[in-house]
Amino acid sequence: MGPISKTHKDTVLPDFVQRHFQRDDAEHNHRQIYRILREGIRQSAYPAGSRLPPSRDMASALGVARNTIVQVYEQLALEGLVHAGVGRGTYVSALAPSCSGRRGDGRPRQGAPLSGRGRDIVKGARASPLQWGAFTPGVPEVRMFPAAIWSRLHSQAWRDVDATQLSYATGAGHPELREAIAEHLQHTRGVACSAEQVVVTSGTQQALHLVSHLLADHGDTVWLEDPGYWGARSVFRAAGLNLQPVSLDSEGLAPTASQRAAPPRVMFLSPSHQYPTGVLMSHGRRRQLLDYAAANRVWIVEDDYDSEFRFASRPLPALQGADEHGRVVYLGTFSKTLFPSLRIAYLVLPPELVDSFSSALGELFREGQTMQQVVLAQFLRQGHYARHIRKMRLVYGARRAALIEEIGRRFGVALPVFGGEAGLHLVLGLPANVDDEEVARQALAAGVMTRPLSLYSLRKPAPWRGLVLGYGAVAEHEIRASFDKLAGVIQPHLG
Ligand SMILES: Cc1ncc(COP(=O)(O)O)c(C=O)c1O
Incomplete structure (x- = not known):
């Protein structure tokens, strides 16, 4: 794969494409290149007016068929993101449809057929289609995942499979996994819980979806750390909650007096390693917020997404362990410790909420992935996780x-x-x-x-x-x- 020569002053060298592209079969190549270019244009890495490399050059640099690139360019042109320029060549459109409301042919676009809520979700989307390479945040070193062990456990699980594991799942997750999670959290995070309080979800996002629908009503206020996790923000917004940004100081969430005077329904916190600033919430602030939540019947949602990796000192115990009033909903995920596409996370709920969450999970999502959960339970049980x-x-x-x-x-x-x-x-x-x-x-x-x-x-x-x-x-x-x-x-x- 040689570098592409500059054939035009504004030609965009596809260094960025090369970095994120992994050759696969033709269909995957097409989809990948399309996504990478679209994202580059959307994020203005390819500014309006810049020229994409000639399809032949791009194809040879990436080691794919020229036709693949031609098709990608055609698709981008159909969407109005690029156009054929006067002196031939493919140029990034000056008015990309997503920001201009114009189609590729210059005519005004019909608005996308979305609800107001749908438009808000799409407008607020922050997830990048690029999820690998320096310095992508939030992605663990998946190349070091012990795939051979996982595969062995998988084979074993399938040898022993029974019908209930392949039917619709019932309850709040595979019982052995719930037990293994509870044990792990008691020992490593100071979480006070039994296996019955653990509800397994498909990622933190699904856990947040349940929280936002079961613990708050449309228009209720949620306090969000600011700066804070945009993924949570998106879910709360989609649920119609009133998002209230709350500043941080060196001890963690620091609501003003006027904010404290109007208690929210929910506050969303990452006390062990605030996302993204890394502030560790002090003991004093933890106590204040727990007391405030108890006095005002506020739900605290504690997102403990990556605290296993603390380098200088032992991880601080979770806020949940200090909660005497059953106001904390604790969230954990295997996305950072294992791999994100596993999509397994969990809630640890106050006992009074467990049945409702478990029932809503089945009702809204028809939970499953039982075989993955069986494998994960063994992975924890046999010490591979630790x-x-x-x-x-x-x-x-x-x-x-x-x-x-x-x-x-x-x-x-x-x-x-x-x-x-x-x-x-x-x-x-x-x-x-x-x-x-x-x-x-x-x-x-x-x-x-x-x-x-x-x-x-x-x-x-x-x-x-x-x-x-x-x-x-x-x-x-x-x-x-x-x-x-x-x-x-x-x-x-x-x-
Ligand atoms: C603050 C925070 N919480 C939770 C998650 C994990 O989300 P999930 O379990 O849906 O992968 C992330 C992932 O980036 C995160 O940054």
Whole structure:
């Protein structure tokens, strides 16, 4: 795969395409390239007016049939994202339909046939179709997942399968998995629970969907950490809740006096490793919020998404363990400790909520994936899970150190680093006058994926600027070269 020559001043070199493309069969190639280019255009990594490489060059650089590229370009043209230019060649449209309301042929588009809620969901979407490579946040090192063990457990599970495991699932998850999760949480996270309180869901997103529909009504207020997890924000918004951003200080969520005077129905917290800033909620603040929740009948949703990976000290116990009034709904996921496409997460509920959640889960989603749950239960039971976490803690610790070293080497103390004590990501702070969204767009065009901190805020303009950098999806030896590219993008913005 040789680099593509520049045939035109504005030709966009598909370095970014090459980085994210993995050759597969023709159909997958087509879909992948289409998605990568569409995302590049959507995020302005390919600015309006820029020329895409000639299909022949792009095809030979990626090692795919030219026809594949021609078809991708045709599809993008049909959607109005690109057009054929005067001197031939394919150009990114000046008015891409998603922002212009115009079709590729220049005529106004009919509005997409969505409800107001549907439009809000799509407009607020933040998930990237690119989920691998430096410095994609939120993705663990899936290449080190012990696939051989998993596969062996899988074969075993299928040898022993019974009819109930293949029929519709009933209840709140495979009983052995619920037990194994409860045990794991008691020992490692200080969560006070029995297996009956555990409800297995398809990812945290589904758990949040249940919370937002069962514990709040349309128009009820939810407090969200700001900056905070946009995935939760999207679910709460789609459920019609009133989103109230609450600032953070060095001890965690810091509601103002006027906010405290109007208690919400739900508050969404990540006390062990605030997402994305990494603030660890102090004991005092935990106590205050638990007391406030008990006094005002507020539900606290505790998202404990990545606290297994704490490097400098032992993980702090979960907030749930200190809750004496049954106000905390605890959320955990296997997305960060194992792999995200597993889509297995769980709720730990106050006992009075378990039956309702379990019943609503079946009613709304017809839960299943029992065989995956059987395998996962054995994976936990036989100690593979704890071993994998121990191993990955070392791996992530080394990557985190390498990244922090690179940041120091390139910027000294000029740019602060937040939240580097735990998890799979850190935040590189940028001065308040830097447009972090623009920096992220340019970084993407240079082949480095980051998330601008301002996208995590509900407030406009966002009060914090920076880049969220994940180190789960990049090998340690690639960190320097990738950070060099990123630093090259950041430097001119620092003035
Ligand atoms: C703050 C936070 N919570 C939870 C999750 C996990 O979500 P899921 O279990 O749906 O993969 C993520 C993933 O990025 C996250 O960033």
